[in-house]
Amino acid sequence: MSKARLLLVEDDKVLAELLVWHFEREEYDVRWTTDGEEALMLAQEHVPDIVILDWMIEGISGLEVCRRLRRGAATANVPIIMLTARGEESDRVRGLETGADDYMTKPFSPRELIARIAAVLRRVRPALAGEVLRYADVEMDVVSHKVRRDGRAVPLGPTEYRLLRHFLEHPGRVFSRERLLDSVWPHDHDIELRTVDVHVRRLRKALNEGAKTDLIRTIRSAGYALDADGDY
């Protein structure tokens, strides 16, 4: 599993360097900027797994950055932890309501921030926390790379594995072929959209071995989703 990509937006250089040091010790792939606009650009060009965002930064405010990240389709679901010197309850509530996932008041301990980051990531990308992913009767052990359905081992190729993992990390959510190519395939070369269909088919075939119900729902002209709900 690749490292989790973290974007830090903080204009206090001393604090930022301290945090970067801690983050790197935790094996995060860190990117750091002091500027709101630049943060948005960076997030656009390579979507991070989590954003640590100071409220008071150069250029546009942290709150505004948060709002804009939420508006962008690609970044709408990236978790955000806000940092701030403002300890007022109303500020905290406002931050959370704007779409932040968590909120820490300065001064805080890096260890606690690390712990909160881990808690948020565990929720958003369980695979990064080395847990077992489950959905309906499917289990994926991220550490041993084993997948079983209803207790029975399911043989998967590398791509099918990544595809299934992506679905398991976001059960129920619909993904367009584009988005799947973007998040499941290595970012380098251009691949035909329809290739996704083929891999979905292979995944289905492996997963449904033995007359099981299909867990992957096709949403016409929209994409695919993991879905055990038979009503559809």
Added chain:
Amino acid sequence: MSKARLLLVEDDKVLAELLVWHFEREEYDVRWTTDGEEALMLAQEHVPDIVILDWMIEGISGLEVCRRLRRGAATANVPIIMLTARGEESDRVRGLETGADDYMTKPFSPRELIARIAAVLRRVRPALAGEVLRYADVEMDVVSHKVRRDGRAVPLGPTEYRLLRHFLEHPGRVFSRERLLDSVWPHDHDIELRTVDVHVRRLRKALNEGAKTDLIRTIRSAGYALDADGDY
């Protein structure tokens, strides 16, 4: 979509009642216990959408409850917010590492807790956090592309889906066929005005499956509108 089910484990009765009052105002379906063992039983028998857990409770400790919830297959993914009087950093980190999703130190403001609950739920069950369009007994989950009426799944084609979505985004408003073609159809080629009629019919048919009342009102020589008011 039904209300979010919340399990509160807190043995300070005064605080608990205050919180319950707040939770109910937020339309949560609240269950409250003071005891750790009982909490586990309750969680077993009816899996909650989120658990608010005091660290210091009767019987086994909150931390242990947290750990056991995480171990149970059914409850492994239920988000947990821990409450505690212990403000020590090491405690907070320990709580988060045990699998809590968030952590609040007493005293705290109910508003902030509410905001944190919303933040956590938004991530875990988008459907519970307002990414669902509703009108009367119709719900459209934009993330999973599912539509249900009165709890029953409604199968829709892409165009019907977009059409309904448009109506749900502007309930009660009347749209001319032109306007609908303009905002619901892809902007490329010219389409016969009457085609709208046909799609409205298909949408009605799917939506009214099983002798439901018609939710789409026809306004003669003007257009269509979403409208549950049967007085017309």
Added chain:
DNA sequence: CCGCCGCTGTCACAAAAGCGTCATCGAACC
């Protein structure tokens, strides 16, 4: 170093599903 084998990406074709149009019927309006 060679050859086998598993995996991948792409294609062409088949099967669905959905779409737009029309002709016709029915209801509302004047």
Added chain:
DNA sequence: GGTTCGATGACGCTTTTGTGACAGCGGCGG
């Protein structure tokens, strides 16, 4: 009662998805 506008069912066509086959790549064991 005539006229206008909307509802409806049928139908051929287009778009989208499913599927099987295949050739290329790359790793691995021999």
